[in-house]
Amino acid sequence: MIDEPLPGVFRIEAPLPGNPLKSVNCYLFKGRQRHVLVDTGMNRPVCREAIDAGLAELGVERGQTDFFVTHYHADHMGLVGDLATPDSTVYMGDREAGIVYYVLRTGGYWPHMAELARLSGFPDKIVEESLQRHPGVKYSTPVLPPLTTVRDGEEIEAGAYRLQCIETPGHTHGHMCLYEPQHRFLVAGDHVLGDITPNISAWTEDYDPLDDYLASLDKVSRLDVSLVLPGHRRIFTNLNPRIEELKHHHRLRAEEAWQIVAEGPKTAYQIAAEMKWDIVAESWERFPAMQKWFAAGEALAHARYLENGGRLRSERRYVEGLGRECLCYFAVTRKLLVPVTAGSPEDRRGSIP
Numbered sequence: 001m002i003d004e005p006l007p008g009v010f011r012i013e014a015p016l017p018g019n020p021l022k023s024v025n026c027y028l029f030k031g032r033q034r035h036v037l038v039d040t041g042m043n044r045p046v047c048r049e050a051i052d053a054g055l056a057e058l059g060v061e062r063g064q065t066d067f068f069v070t071h072y073h074a075d076h077m078g079l080v081g082d083l084a085t086p087d088s089t090v091y092m093g094d095r096e097a098g099i100v101y102y103v104l105r106t107g108g109y110w111p112h113m114a115e116l117a118r119l120s121g122f123p124d125k126i127v128e129e130s131l132q133r134h135p136g137v138k139y140s141t142p143v144l145p146p147l148t149t150v151r152d153g154e155e156i157e158a159g160a161y162r163l164q165c166i167e168t169p170g171h172t173h174g175h176m177c178l179y180e181p182q183h184r185f186l187v188a189g190d191h192v193l194g195d196i197t198p199n200i201s202a203w204t205e206d207y208d209p210l211d212d213y214l215a216s217l218d219k220v221s222r223l224d225v226s227l228v229l230p231g232h233r234r235i236f237t238n239l240n241p242r243i244e245e246l247k248h249h250h251r252l253r254a255e256e257a258w259q260i261v262a263e264g265p266k267t268a269y270q271i272a273a274e275m276k277w278d279i280v281a282e283s284w285e286r287f288p289a290m291q292k293w294f295a296a297g298e299a300l301a302h303a304r305y306l307e308n309g310g311r312l313r314s315e316r317r318y319v320e321g322l323g324r325e326c327l328c329y330f331a332v333t334r335k336l337l338v339p340v341t342a343g344s345p346e347d348r349r350g351s352i353p
């Protein structure tokens, strides 16, 4: 399906059968000589057919098309290797490109994720199943074209528009949106979606994606935007109310995670099992492995955020049932401050420095 949300900007929907996201929105900025396609869909025949049909309907040649990839996930980048021609420029945020190079060059990305999942309390069987089914494993771009990296604040030409690159880390380390200040629209990638909540997962160590994500929401809330072109689902207008909803959602989720841990130490996997999820399944045990993966990634993101905020702490503990040590989260209970009055040191024993 193609529509034209703005003059010269066409949305081509690439279907994602069997995926809860349903489809991905790819935006073609049609120009006189060169065109820019923002995001491409997964490396699956069904996506390729939709893109090819869309470009043909618009009378656009791939040889005259450049690409902008908002982030490295397979549903946004999966086809770029096949679609780009030697004449194409493929833009990507510099931080995000760093991850792509790391993933391709070291080969250590997936084993590292698997190790972190085991440390977070995943049973080995579910780690294996998740990684076999992970869209990033199955539907990534098989070849990487040369990337032209862009930094926060730089501009690119796309059709009749001049777009500002806005780095918005959170959904991924180097996610980038595109902003057009004159016509006041934002190509949002997966930073802000209208109907669904972008997945915020902490699948790398020492990174607090939720803290970054909330800061990136504040960053785009300062832009003057009247139309949002998101990576999935419907195009929408009410950016700032939606941002407030997303911030509220994460406050509630963090509180929920804290309450679960307050009842007893837990791994991220155990926290996820007790959190409420908007998914049709009788119980956590019946969640598909891939949904468990995304859920536990979210639980981990919230636990880490709470840990950095001083409300949880973590340490490795032996977990019964798994027969190995995992990272467990503990609630930090705050003692009430006892007012300090002048007197002997003994009088101040109850105070907390």
Ligand SMILES: [Zn+2]
Pocket (backbone or CB within 6 Å): 024, 073, 075, 076, 190, 231, 232
């Ligand atoms: Zn996506």
